[in-house]
Amino acid sequence: MERPRAARLAEPMTASVNLVLGGTGKTGRRVVSRLRELGLPVRPLSRSTEIPFDWADRGTWGPAVEGGGALYLVPPPDVDSAHEFVQLAVAAGVRRIVVLSARGADLYHFDAIVSAERAARESGVEWTILQPNHFFQNFSEDVLRDPVLAGEVVLPTGDHPDPMVDAEDIAEVAVTALTQEGHAGRTHVLTGPRGISFAEATAIVAEQSGRAISYKEVSGPEYVDHLVAQGFPADAAEVLRIVFEAVREGTITGATGDVERVLGRPPRDFESYVRRSLDSWA
Numbered sequence: 001m002e003r004p005r006a007a008r009l010a011e012p013m014t015a016s017v018n019l020v021l022g023g024t025g026k027t028g029r030r031v032v033s034r035l036r037e038l039g040l041p042v043r044p045l046s047r048s049t050e051i052p053f054d055w056a057d058r059g060t061w062g063p064a065v066e067g068g069g070a071l072y073l074v075p076p077p078d079v080d081s082a083h084e085f086v087q088l089a090v091a092a093g094v095r096r097i098v099v100l101s102a103r104g105a106d107l108y109h110f111d112a113i114v115s116a117e118r119a120a121r122e123s124g125v126e127w128t129i130l131q132p133n134h135f136f137q138n139f140s141e142d143v144l145r146d147p148v149l150a151g152e153v154v155l156p157t158g159d160h161p162d163p164m165v166d167a168e169d170i171a172e173v174a175v176t177a178l179t180q181e182g183h184a185g186r187t188h189v190l191t192g193p194r195g196i197s198f199a200e201a202t203a204i205v206a207e208q209s210g211r212a213i214s215y216k217e218v219s220g221p222e223y224v225d226h227l228v229a230q231g232f233p234a235d236a237a238e239v240l241r242i243v244f245e246a247v248r249e250g251t252i253t254g255a256t257g258d259v260e261r262v263l264g265r266p267p268r269d270f271e272s273y274v275r276r277s278l279d280s281w282a
Contacts, residue, residue, distance in 0.1 A: 016041070016068065016070060017041045017042065017043050017067045017068045017069060017070075018035050018040060018041065018042045018043070018068070018069070018070045018071075018072070018178055018179070019042075019043050019045060019064065019065060019068040019071045019072065019089070020032050020035070020042060020043065020044050020045060020072045021045050021046075021053065021071070021072060021073055022045075022072075022100075023043075023044025023045050023046050023049055024044060024049065025046070025074065026135065026142065026167050027074070027100060027167050027170050027171050027174065028044065028046070028072065028074060030167060030168060030170075030171030031072050031171045031174050031175055031178075032044045034172060034175045035175055035178070035179075038175070038179070040179065043064075043068065045064050051063055051064055052064075055076040055077060055078075055081055055085075058084075061088055062088065062092070065088060065089045065093075065094060066092055067092075067093070068089065068092065068093060068094050069093060069094060069095055069096065070095070070097075070098070070178045070179070071089055071094045071096070071097045071098070072100065072174055072178060073097055073098065073099045073100065073116060073120065074100050075099070075101070075112050075113045075116035076112055076116070077112060078112055079112050079115045080115075082112070082115045082118075083118075083119040083122075085119075086119040086120060086123050087123070090123050090124060090125055094125065095125045095126060096125060096126040096127075096128075096178065096184075097120045097123060097125060097126070097127045097128070098127075098128045098129075098174050098178050098183075099116050099117055099120045099127065099128070099129050099130065100130050100132075100170070100174070101113050101114075101117050101129050101130060101131045102131060103132060103133050103189055103190075103191075104131075104251060104252040105117070105131070107246070107251060107252075108242055108243075108246055126183075126184035126185070127184065128177040128183040128184065128185075128187075128188065129186075129187040129188070130170060130173060130174060130177070130187075130190055131187060131188065131189045131190065132165045132189075132190040132191070133162055133163050133165050133190070133191045133192070133252060134162055134165070134247070135164065135165060135166070135167045135170070136164050136166045136167065136268075136270055136273040136277075137166075137167045137273075137277075138164075139201065139205055139274075140277040140281065141280070143240065145280065145281075148202075148205060148209075148211070148213055148281055149211075149281060151212055151213050152213065152214050152215075152216060153202045153214070153215050153216070154216045154218055154223065154226050155198050155215070155216075155217065155223065155244050156217070156219055156222070156241065156244050156245050156248060157197070157198045157199075157217070157245075157247040157248050158197075158217065158247065158248035158250075159197050159199065160195075160197065160247050160249075160253050161194070161195025161196055161197050162196060162197070162247045163191035163193075163194060163195045163196070163253065163254065163255035163256075164192050164196060164201070164270065165190050165191050165192045165259070165267060166192065166267065166268040166273050168268060169190065169192075169259050169263070169267050169268055170190055173188055173190060173258075173259060173262045173263065176262055176263065183262075188258040188259075188261075188262060189258050190258055190259055191254075191255045191256050191258070191259070191267065192255065192267050192268070193255060193266055194255055195253050195254075195255060196270055198215065198244075198247070199215040199217070201270060202214075202215040203215070204270060204271060204274055205274055205281070208274045208278065209274070209281045211281060220241045220245050223240070223241050223244065224237045224238060224241050227240060
């Protein structure tokens with residue numbers, strides 16, 4: 001009798017070294033943790049890891065990929081590096097690439113991300129593309145954490161719902177694609193179970209954490225000015241404007257079933273994420 005899907009997914013299909021770029025980052029460290037839980041060899045790669053990796057230092061690339069069989073590819077900051085790096089990794093023995101992309105990257109001209117997708121597709125080896133919506137963890141680990149702690153979240157997102165996704169689910173899908181069969185040549189669009197506006201999400205964080213947090217809607221240019229006043233570089237502020245105005249435009253607002261199709265269970269919801277993250281705002 002065939003074993004349940006969950007049992008099949010739990011069986012690692014590869015014993016080669018899994019290379020994880022951004023191995024100390026938001027999704028990368030979660031990918032590393034899950035691979036270790038499975039007892040699989042893994043090499044986290046960043047500027048601070050035991051074997052260092054730096055997109056700006058091509059001398060680090062060769063030692064980083066040596067002995068690797070599967071690669072979790074977090075795109076480089078520039079357009080040109082992805083193809084060269086992927087070619088080097090494939091020449092060194094990598095036979096499976098999972099790219100952390102972003103939903104709408106092509107629509108919003110995130111050229112470095114689109115270039116990384118293309119590099120994987122043209123690599124000649126197995127590839128899988130992950131295209132998540134915004135991460136829940138933006139509220140606790142990234143750009144929205146300081147505003148939450150300061151008591152005011154300022155954004156240009158409008159009232160469109162965004163089916164944000166838990167970084168834990170992204171990591172679990174990534175590990176499945178790295179270690180299991182059946183994902184080659186596929187693009188998984190990763191969302192949470194429902195759309196939620198950033199105003200509603202802010203209200204949920206406020207209620208569950210017991211903090212007084214307001215939400216303020218602003219225009220794109222006003223948002224850039226706000227970030228610059230907070231000390232953000234102007235170019236970084238402009239990128240964030242594009243990212244968050246994509247929500248206002250309502251072009252990437254539909255939830256998908258890809259997390260459940262890959263993992264055999266529904267995606268985590270925002271409320272459960274907030275309950276798990278209360279210490280982040282204590």
